[in-house]
Amino acid sequence: MAKIKHRALTSGGTSEKPAKRPRVAWMDESDDEAHSHKINGAEALKSLKFDAQSPRPTKKQKMAGAGPSGSKQAAMQEQRKQLPIALGRDAIIQEIKDNDVTVLVGETGSGKTTQIPQYILESGLARNGMIAVTQPRRVAATSLASRVALETQSQLGSLVGYSVRFSDVSSDKTKIKFVTDGMLVRELMGDPEMERYSVVIIDEAHERTLRTDVLLARLKGILKKRNAVPTEGKGKGKERAPKNPLKVVIMSATLDADKFSSFFGNAKILYVQGRQHPVAIYHTSTPQPDYVDAALRTVFQIHTDQPTGDILVFLPGQEDIESLDKSLQLYAKRLPQDAPGILTCPLYASLPASQQQQIFVPAPKGMRKVILATNIAETSVTIPGVRYVIDSGKCKEKRWVGRGVGGGFDTLLTRDITKSSAWQRTGRAGREAAGSCFRLYTEDAFSALPLSAEPEIRRCSLVASMLQLKCLGQDLEEMEFMESPDQEGIAQALMALYLLGALDDRKHLTDLGRRMAFFPLEPALSRAVLASVEFGCTSEVLAIVSVLSASSKLFVDTTDSRESAREAHTKFRHISGDHLTVLNVVRAYEEVLQAEGGADGRKASRAALKDWCVRNYVSHRCLTEALEIRAQLREYCERQAIDWRASCGDRVGEEQAVLRSLVRGLVQNTAFLQPDGRYKQVIGHSIVKIHPGSSLCDKKVPAIIYDELVYTTQIYARGVSAIPRNYIAEVPLLKHKGS
Numbered sequence: 001m002a003k004i005k006h007r008a009l010t011s012g013g014t015s016e017k018p019a020k021r022p023r024v025a026w027m028d029e030s031d032d033e034a035h036s037h038k039i040n041g042a043e044a045l046k047s048l049k050f051d052a053q054s055p056r057p058t059k060k061q062k063m064a065g066a067g068p069s070g071s072k073q074a075a076m077q078e079q080r081k082q083l084p085i086a087l088g089r090d091a092i093i094q095e096i097k098d099n100d101v102t103v104l105v106g107e108t109g110s111g112k113t114t115q116i117p118q119y120i121l122e123s124g125l126a127r128n129g130m131i132a133v134t135q136p137r138r139v140a141a142t143s144l145a146s147r148v149a150l151e152t153q154s155q156l157g158s159l160v161g162y163s164v165r166f167s168d169v170s171s172d173k174t175k176i177k178f179v180t181d182g183m184l185v186r187e188l189m190g191d192p193e194m195e196r197y198s199v200v201i202i203d204e205a206h207e208r209t210l211r212t213d214v215l216l217a218r219l220k221g222i223l224k225k226r227n228a229v230p231t232e233g234k235g236k237g238k239e240r241a242p243k244n245p246l247k248v249v250i251m252s253a254t255l256d257a258d259k260f261s262s263f264f265g266n267a268k269i270l271y272v273q274g275r276q277h278p279v280a281i282y283h284t285s286t287p288q289p290d291y292v293d294a295a296l297r298t299v300f301q302i303h304t305d306q307p308t309g310d311i312l313v314f315l316p317g318q319e320d321i322e323s324l325d326k327s328l329q330l331y332a333k334r335l336p337q338d339a340p341g342i343l344t345c346p347l348y349a350s351l352p353a354s355q356q357q358q359i360f361v362p363a364p365k366g367m368r369k370v371i372l373a374t375n376i377a378e379t380s381v382t383i384p385g386v387r388y389v390i391d392s393g394k395c396k397e398k399r400w401v402g403r404g405v406g407g408g409f410d411t412l413l414t415r416d417i418t419k420s421s422a423w424q425r426t427g428r429a430g431r432e433a434a435g436s437c438f439r440l441y442t443e444d445a446f447s448a449l450p451l452s453a454e455p456e457i458r459r460c461s462l463v464a465s466m467l468q469l470k471c472l473g474q475d476l477e478e479m480e481f482m483e484s485p486d487q488e489g490i491a492q493a494l495m496a497l498y499l500l501g502a503l504d505d506r507k508h509l510t511d512l513g514r515r516m517a518f519f520p521l522e523p524a525l526s527r528a529v530l531a532s533v534e535f536g537c538t539s540e541v542l543a544i545v546s547v548l549s550a551s552s553k554l555f556v557d558t559t560d561s562r563e564s565a566r567e568a569h570t571k572f573r574h575i576s577g578d579h580l581t582v583l584n585v586v587r588a589y590e591e592v593l594q595a596e597g598g599a600d601g602r603k604a605s606r607a608a609l610k611d612w613c614v615r616n617y618v619s620h621r622c623l624t625e626a627l628e629i630r631a632q633l634r635e636y637c638e639r640q641a642i643d644w645r646a647s648c649g650d651r652v653g654e655e656q657a658v659l660r661s662l663v664r665g666l667v668q669n670t671a672f673l674q675p676d677g678r679y680k681q682v683i684g685h686s687i688v689k690i691h692p693g694s695s696l697c698d699k700k701v702p703a704i705i706y707d708e709l710v711y712t713t714q715i716y717a718r719g720v721s722a723i724p725r726n727y728i729a730e731v732p733l734l735k736h737k738g739s
């Protein structure tokens with residue numbers, strides 16, 4: 001293998017003196033034994049057996065994902081038949097027919113997610129109802145829906161559709177619907193017994209998201225109701241059958257199947273063996289504490305030594321992705337002129353959907369695509385062209401820090417992955433052909449990893465779920481979950497909902513709480529929207545809340561452009577802080593929109609708008625998405641008879657009204673200035689500092705509200721505005737406390 005001459009990089013990506021970088025030493029772990037694993041030490045899941053290799057795909061097969069017509073379609077149908085799951089089709093359908101709940105464990109890429117819904121549909125098991133397939137992440141839900149629509153030769157949104165927050169691509173004709181688990185929980189509010197679904201498939205159940213756990217708990221109750229055999233009725237047999245029975249299928253490649261089975265009264269467990277393509281696994285022979293650097297070297301080792309095929313690198317978060325992206329681009333420039341180029345493609349949750357879709361676009365001829373992803377690409381997703389996976393062994397985990405009444409906050413902490421995650425990541429390399437997975441940790445380190453992560457229900461805020469369940473007449477604290485939430489988490493959620501006015505002092509849901517749950521927003525933000533009605537500033541609050549709900553950040557602020565960005569942002573700055581600054585940006589953007597495209601801005605030139613955003617260091621994607629979200633929130637307002645046009649008119653009144661509304665929602669996110677210049681939470685005990693990215697970062701004001709706390713070396717408040725102290729005392733439930 002020819003050595004690449006690297007030059008040393010600083011984290012900012014600038015070059016230093018040339019330095020030779022050592023290669024990463026690998027140990028081949030590709031013997032069969034190393035790839036089999038057991039679940040719970042009991043049921044052998046011989047899933048990662050790399051010897052069940054089917055023939056390498058033909059050129060035609062490789063093209064199968066490219067389009068729905070002619071030979072490509074035939075190749076795709078042929079590929080479907082080759083999937084390991086296809087062999088067990090009839091047996092699986094029979095088991096689903098015979099059982100209310102089926103737990104299905106099959107190796108990554110065996111065809112569970114794309115095929116099982118189609119088999120169920122073809123078998124007639126769904127009768128006139130729909131088949132829901134849940135996914136923990138939206139990128140998986142949307143890309144799977146596209147794939148299954150292709151396979152069924154239908155247009156996305158007709159037979160096969162999807163529903164994720166703020167985007168529903170389904171219709172009356174839809175029979176298979178891919179949904180995020182959060183969306184299905186929301187749907188419960190309009191359809192508490194899930195009557196419109198005949199089959200609910202909970203996919204990637206091993207991830208144990210809070211919403212999946214809520215769904216599983218609800219499904220248990222729904223099954224009892226919908227599948228009970230009526231005691232009254234004249235006839236026998238069919239006439240005594242339940243009217244609209246429900247089937248539940250729980251699926252994953254890396255699942256503690258016994259646990260799920262016993263939760264559903266010893267449900268049937270099915271194992272699907274075999275995988276389509278082998279994946280060779282390599283561990284490093286020594287630990288690699290600097291995993292970004294190790295990933296950089298491995299990318300180039302693959303690029304110079306290995307045949308064509310795209311590379312998927314798993315990193316914990318956006319910062320590492322951006323850092324590796326820069327380094328890769330820098331080194332790529334130094335490749336010999338005749339060598340294939342490198343095209344980098346970042347993928348993380350806060351990246352807008354349109355940019356996330358770039359990972360599915362084939363690299364131009366002569367280029368190798370390197371996708372830099374967080375664990376959002378870890379499950380369910382097939383990225384065509386990927387043959388190599390590099391696994392840093394790290395991920396970010398959401399965790400409620402400092403749990404307890406009034407205190408604490410959700411934060412993302414970097415930690416080692418689990419064995420489940422490692423297997424899932426490995427699985428991304430063998431989707432269309434044989435692949436390789438390079439783990440940036442030793443085999444001993446792999447052996448020491450826990451099997452699976454602690455369920456979210458034990459480590460994340462329960463506020464939103466508790467409110468949704470209250471609307472269904474259920475108390476989270478009394479429900480039977482696979483794992484019960486801890487008392488501190490429950491107390492914190494109850495207190496938060498009480499302070500928002502969603503619950504009364506007897507823990508009963510209030511009318512306000514019901515209205516809050518109606519909006520597809522965090523309860524704190526929906527409370528602010530509802531408060532804006534009282535203060536006559538719904539138009540302004542909707543604009544701010546829409547930006548806060550967008551998936552990407554409004555202000556573009558990279559290390560290289562920090563000074564120019566700050567200067568450009570000055571003209572939007574509002575003296576009160578970040579919330580009204582956001583409003584100023586939205587207004588300025590709308591002015592350009594109208595100037596460019598007439599009264600309704602519809603014909604505005606995209607190029608002109610983008611140009612304006614670039615010049616002002618604000619994100620065009622964030623603003624486009626925020627305006628779409630706002631349009632939807634306006635519809636929700638109309639359904640609640642709220643006049644979304646209500647606006648203050650004058651700027652002084654506006655500042656007061658908007659901040660007062662926001663305090664109603666962000667009441668727990670308030671802090672008072674202390675004599676030592678720091679801020680202390682009003683409810684809670686944490687000492688916080690204003691984030692350096694805030695327009696208020698150098699200011700000392702008596703009291704602040706903030707959108708969120710982030711923990712790095714200390715606790716920072718982000719998205720901050722200054723408020724008079726008495727605004728906090730105005731919050732109805734706090735009045736009597738005289739805070």
Ligand SMILES: Nc1ncnc2c1ncn2[C@@H]1O[C@H](COP(=O)(O)OP(=O)(O)OP(=O)(O)O)[C@@H](O)[C@H]1O
Nearest residue numbers: 065108109110111112113114147253380382431432
């Ligand atoms: N978008 C796509 N483009 C090309 N091939 C695809 C696509 N989606 C699925 N496939 C093919 O179908 C196979 C089965 O995918 P599927 O998602 O059904 O597997 P799975 O068993 O659910 O895997 P996992 O547990 O990893 O989600 C893939 O290995 C791949 O060969």
